[in-house]
Amino acid sequence: MATAREVKLRIRSVKSIAQITRALQAVSASKVxxxxxxxxxxxxxxxxxxxxxxxxAMQPGREHMxxxxxxxxxxxxxxxxxxxxxxxxxxxxxxNVLRFMFKKFDNYPVPVHYxxxxxxxxxxxxxRGKHIVADFSGIPDRPKFADVSQIGHLLVEEFLSGKADEIYLVYTDFVNMLRQNPTMKKLLPLEVEEDTRVQDFSPAAGHKAVASYIYEPDETEILNQIVPRFTQLQVFHAVLESQASEHAARMVAMKNATDNATELADALQLEYNKARQQSITSEMLDIAGGAEALAQAMAAEARKAAQAAQQSQ
Amino acid sequence: MPIHCEIVSQDRMVWSGEADMVVVPGASGEMGILANHAPLLSTLKPGIIKVVRDGQEDYYTVTGGVVEVRPDKVTILADASEHVTEIDERRAEEARKRAEELLKKTPPSTAEHLAAQAALQRARIRLDAVRRFRPKSGPQIQSGAPEDKG
Structure with a gap:
């Protein structure tokens, strides 16, 4: 059994841990x-x-994509x-996100670069000895588009130069504070499906029979402008979603740590009280026992003295 | 008849509202867009967007992008855009100097050289916008100021 003093020291350290984790929790909550x-x-x-x-992209008669x-x-x-x-x-x-990725790409039929x-x-x-093409660590906590656009730029280059034929984005999608899902998205080639959104597209509600657009300078030039930026934007989104997930996960982890620390501090407090009470009790017993022994000794002494007095008479 | 106008950049909605006319730096020249314009898609050159409403003029810089015109709506997908009152003149001036120095140091037609050229152009547009169009006195932010959500 630890002594009351040792327990007291542990309580103090556990409480200061709880304070730190609580602060981290608050910070993460605001970052989410x-x-x-x-x-x-x-x-x-x-x-x-x-x-x-x-x-x-869906224009009929587009010659080449x-x-x-x-x-x-x-x-x-x-x-x-x-x-x-x-x-x-x-x-x-x-x-979670790493396990998700390894499950998808560990036994991939073609070489995978990262x-x-x-x-x-x-x-x-x-x-694990994987081939890493580039690394973009140290994205600031409140990223601006410019902080992330170079990533998209690199990915586009890799694709266009033919070093990669398909590019996937693996990140964590933020659902809510308690749920974050690892997600995979095909980034390039950009696939435009015959999407429901296409049907919404008309030059104005009420203006039926969409007159075709005038293009300046031409469709290809416009796509050249939009497609790379859209790719960069997808990366930007993924980074933000991941950051929101990271902070949410950290917040929950820190909340658990705070709860555990508080619980531990309570349990230790009980132990401390017990240890303290026990030491008092044993001290009391010592004193009581000592007093008893002293009383007995004194009584015996007194008896002896009385006997001696009787004999001498 | 007003036309609805939205200026959006990748990280925020720069401005959205009604305008009487919007002038944009299109790929093949300046275009003034009024309501009932024919549907049009055009790329943008770096330059200045002018928004006219109730006789007042508002100016935004743009570094490039795409504009989509529908009869009742103009949407500008800007690479980066700022209202003229948002521009920090001192920073733009510094950026211009930095770009000019870089331009001298780098050999022509390398990636760095081209980047420096682009940076110089951006800085010049911003400085130009500030010097020509910044309201001289009175409130810096007018009623048509952008909603800054960033």
């Missing part, structure tokens, strides 16, 4: 909100760009952009 707000702010552009993109939208018949190399966090203490966040965004993912891939 900010990341979500940034995703929302970039949505108008994404929606609009997608509309224009599908519209132009834009290179970034052309599916290659033979896929020889695959590039995976993996988004993880730079820092730990985020509960199962990194483990671009890592986030230190944790880079370390794991490096340890």
């Amino acid at each position: 909100q900010r990341a979500i707000a940034t995703v929302e702010a970039s949505r108008p552009y994404a929606t609009k760009a997608w509309e224009v993109l599908t519209h132009v 834009h290179p970034l939208m052309t599916r290659r018949d033979e896929v020889k190399n695959v590039l995976v952009a993996l988004i993880t966090s730079d820092r730990g203490l985020a509960g199962p966040y990194n483990t 671009v890592t965004i986030g230190r944790k993912g880079r370390e794991i891939l490096h340890r």
Whole structure:
């Protein structure tokens, strides 16, 4: 049994841990909100760009598709952009997305190359001896589009140069505070399906029989403008979603840690009280026992003295 | 008759509202867009967007992008866009100097050289916009100021 003093020291350290984790929890909570707000702010552009993109790409009589939208018949190399966090203490966040990715790509039929965004993912891939083409760790906490656009730029280059025939984005989709799903998205070639959104596209509600657009300078030039930016925007979105997920996961992990620490502190407090009470009790027993022994000794002494007095009479 | 106008960049909605006329730097020249314009898609050159409403003029810089015109709506997908009152003149001036120095140092037609050229052009547009169109006095932000959600 630990002494009361030792227990007291442990209580103090557990309580200070709880204080730190509680602070981290609060910080993460506010960061989640900010990341979500940034995703929302970039949505108008994404929606609009997608509309224009599908519209132009679906034009009847387009002779050739834009290179970034052309599916290659033979896929020889695959590039995976993996988004993880730079820092730990985020509960199962990194483990989940990594496990998800390894399940998809560990036994892939063609060579897989990686671009890592986030230190944790880079370390794991490096340890496993995977081929990392580029690494973009240290994305700031409140990323601007410019902080992320170079990633999209690199991916587009890799695709156009033929070093990769398909590019996937693996990241964590933020559902809510308690749910974050590892997700995979095909980034390139950009696939424009005959989407429901296409039907919404008409130059104005009420203006039926869509007059065809005037293009300046031409469709290809417009696609050249939009497609790479749309790709960059998708990467930007994924980074923001991942950051929101990271902070949410960290918040939950820190909440659990705070709860556990509080619980532990309570249990230790009980133990401390017990130990303290026990030491008091044993002290009391000592004193009582000592007093008893003293009383007995004195009584015996007194008896002896009385006997001696009787004999001498 | 007003036309609805939206200026969006990748990270925020720069401005949205009604306008009487929107002038954009199109790929093949400046275009003034009024209501009931024919449907049009055009790329944008770096330059200045002018929004006219109720006789007032508002200016935004744009570094490139795409404009989509429908009879009742103009949407500008900007690579980057700022209202003239948002521009930090000192920073733009610094950016211009930096770009000019870089331009001298780098050999022509390398990637760095082209990037520096683009940066110089951006800085010049911003400086130009500030010097020509910044309201001289009174409130810096007018009623037509962008909603900054960033």
